[in-house]
Amino acid sequence: MTTDIEAAKQAAAFEAVRNHFPENPRFVGIGSGTTIVYVVEAIKQSGVDVTRVCFVPTGYQSKQLIINAGLIPIEFDALPDNAMIDIAFDGADEVDEDLNCIKGGGACLYQEKLVAMRAKKFICVADYRKLQPRLVTQWATVPIEVEPKAARQVMRRLRMLGSRSPTGAGPKIREGHMAKAGPIKTDQDFFIVDAPFPHPLLISDDLTAEKLGDGEGGFWEVEQLANAIKDINGVLAVGLFCGPTGPEALTAGVVGGQRPVACYFGMADGTVTMRRAREKRPSVVAKYPPLIPVHSAETEAVVVDS
Numbered sequence: 001m002t003t004d005i006e007a008a009k010q011a012a013a014f015e016a017v018r019n020h021f022p023e024n025p026r027f028v029g030i031g032s033g034t035t036i037v038y039v040v041e042a043i044k045q046s047g048v049d050v051t052r053v054c055f056v057p058t059g060y061q062s063k064q065l066i067i068n069a070g071l072i073p074i075e076f077d078a079l080p081d082n083a084m085i086d087i088a089f090d091g092a093d094e095v096d097e098d099l100n101c102i103k104g105g106g107a108c109l110y111q112e113k114l115v116a117m118r119a120k121k122f123i124c125v126a127d128y129r130k131l132q133p134r135l136v137t138q139w140a141t142v143p144i145e146v147e148p149k150a151a152r153q154v155m156r157r158l159r160m161l162g163s164r165s166p167t168g169a170g171p172k173i174r175e176g177h178m179a180k181a182g183p184i185k186t187d188q189d190f191f192i193v194d195a196p197f198p199h200p201l202l203i204s205d206d207l208t209a210e211k212l213g214d215g216e217g218g219f220w221e222v223e224q225l226a227n228a229i230k231d232i233n234g235v236l237a238v239g240l241f242c243g244p245t246g247p248e249a250l251t252a253g254v255v256g257g258q259r260p261v262a263c264y265f266g267m268a269d270g271t272v273t274m275r276r277a278r279e280k281r282p283s284v285v286a287k288y289p290p291l292i293p294v295h296s297a298e299t300e301a302v303v304v305d306s
């Protein structure tokens with residue numbers, strides 16, 4: 001790894017903490033990966049009083065990072081029922097221009113989503129390699145956390161959704177690289193399946209009557225793909241962080257959001273670029289309502305969206 005990449009991660013982390021670390025927060029989410037290390041460093045160096053702040057980890061590595069920095073960890077399931085996380089910081093493997101993210105490259109995924117969705121504000125920090133116009137550009141697969149017994153069936157269903165690389169390779173269970181042979185296990189003891197898709201994913205702006213983003217011709221829109229994968233039995237979490245941002249979701253009366261409100265990218269020239277999520281995006285459903293009947297399990301009636 002070259003030092004300019006590390007410098008880029010560090011610069012992005014320091015800028016993100018400088019601009020967003022709230023006054024007197026109660027709970028702060030700390031993500032996983034290599035970039036988040038600099039976020040913790042930035043928090044420590046900022047001189048803010050953290051003696052009354054509890055830091056919520058997104059997995060084993062993140063918890064050790066918090067403890068080693070002398071900060072106070074609190075497990076996600078120890079949060080008081082009505083408490084929100086004031087802010088969550090995390091890295092990403094790829095970020096598109098609408099701030100949808102691919103995450104899970106380091107095999108942390110499910111707990112990252114729990115924390116991001118419970119946060120009033122989710123801030124992403126990354127280096128310039130991660131900034132792409134659309135997802136599945138450089139980072140060619142969508143990581144998916146899968147219950148091991150269901151892995152083969154999940155991969156079969158993924159192939160039915162069109163998961164294949166431009167060279168024809170299908171989804172794969174991620175293997176470990178260490179002495180112990182076999183798949184790597186997540187903090188939940190699950191597998192990660194890496195599912196390639198043949199085209200960069202669309203955002204709602206790209207949709208046309210010809211390209212609905214529903215998988216036809218291999219073209220998927222980010223949220224539609226995330227939902228289609230999440231519907232497969234055995235899938236715990238999909239490494240696509242999309243949907244409403246924190247404030248958007250809070251206004252709508254639902255808890256938090258998965259898509260960051262802002263992303264900080266350390267650039268190769270030493271500068272930091274910040275992207276903010278758009279306040280209002282065209283909704284996929286509003287633009288092209290589903291034509292097929294939607295079966296409502298609750299009423300046993302068939303509802304057709306008009």
Ligand SMILES: O=C[C@H](O)[C@H](O)[C@H](O)COP(=O)(O)O
Nearest residue numbers: 033034035091104106107108
């Ligand atoms: O599974 C890992 C997480 O989603 C990471 O946040 C992501 O892979 C980015 O990691 P890094 O900061 O090391 O590039």
